[in-house]
Amino acid sequence: MQTAIRTPYLDPGLEPWPKESAPRRALFLDRDGVINVDHGYVHTAARTDWIPGIFELVAQAGAKGLLPVIVTNQAGIARGYYDEADFRRYTAWMHAEFRMRRSPLAATYFCPHHPIAGVGELRCECTCRKPQPGMLLAAAQRLDIDLAGSVMLGDKVSDMEAATRAGVATTLLVTAGNLEPVIDKFQAWGRQS
Template identity: 45%
Template sequence: MKPAVFLDRDGVINVDVGYPHRIKDFEFIAHAPQAIARINASGRLAVVVTNQSGIARGLYEEADAEAFNAHIQEQLRPWGAHIDAFYLCPYHPDATVARYRADHPDRKPRPGMIERAIRDLGIDRAASFLIGDRTTDIQAAQAAGMPGYLFTGTDLDAFIRPLLLSSRAESLNM
């Protein structure tokens, strides 16, 4: 089993411009590629868990979100960084697109995406944590039985560096 760092996407990895889905609007949060490279180098999986209610609202399609995720992956390559898996939730209870209208267990603050990733990827829950920019992200982490850290800054690498060091020290003391 491997430890993981779960990351929300919009507002943590990329600048949240309001339902980001167009590649032309993509911009990394400061030092996000370095932070993800640091996660990769630490031996942890980097897993994105993201609510994408813009799909449920009819603003864009799942294919657009997947293309945006592929663009993120491509932009990480020059930094020697990568995301191990992307999980997205296109559902919303008030969706305008009927097939996405659901109070789905994957929608944060519920832990469905995290739980699926743990099963799919063989993740060590006790050695993992989540970084998000909303309280719903932190609630999802807590519901999955792991710490969640609220990113409110502007430099992801500066934020994650002490968390990785602290998490490593804790796992060595177990």
């Protein structure tokens, strides 16, 4: 289980963090089912429907000083439905959509592997596919993130498990694409931290 974490998509607007500063906190977000409606292997603008409230939530996180970072399993790459270049083009478009709505994302980490359905080298056990914590650990190292002070927002048990394994203390589960209960919990969390 020694596959390298893919180079993330870093938003062009991401400013470097001074090394002498204290680590920053992050809002880790799964993608399908949290940011966009999970229509199955979404990788084009035409197939994208946003989860209601996601832009406001990400803007609120940024206002609280949290760095919004996507961590997403992308089995569609492993299965050969689209390639990494397609995924990166789509991700650049998605980041631009968030910037346009004044809720910028910092980075998107992705896992292109699948242990059973992957094609070629992408069929493997890896350290990045959630519930493994590899993407969160890589983001923490590269972006100087305090994992214990961060939050994970996901719609699957594997998202919560990856966050817990990485040392993220707060996890919020999105059910059926409904962010309202999560927004309330996130606001409460912000008052406590």
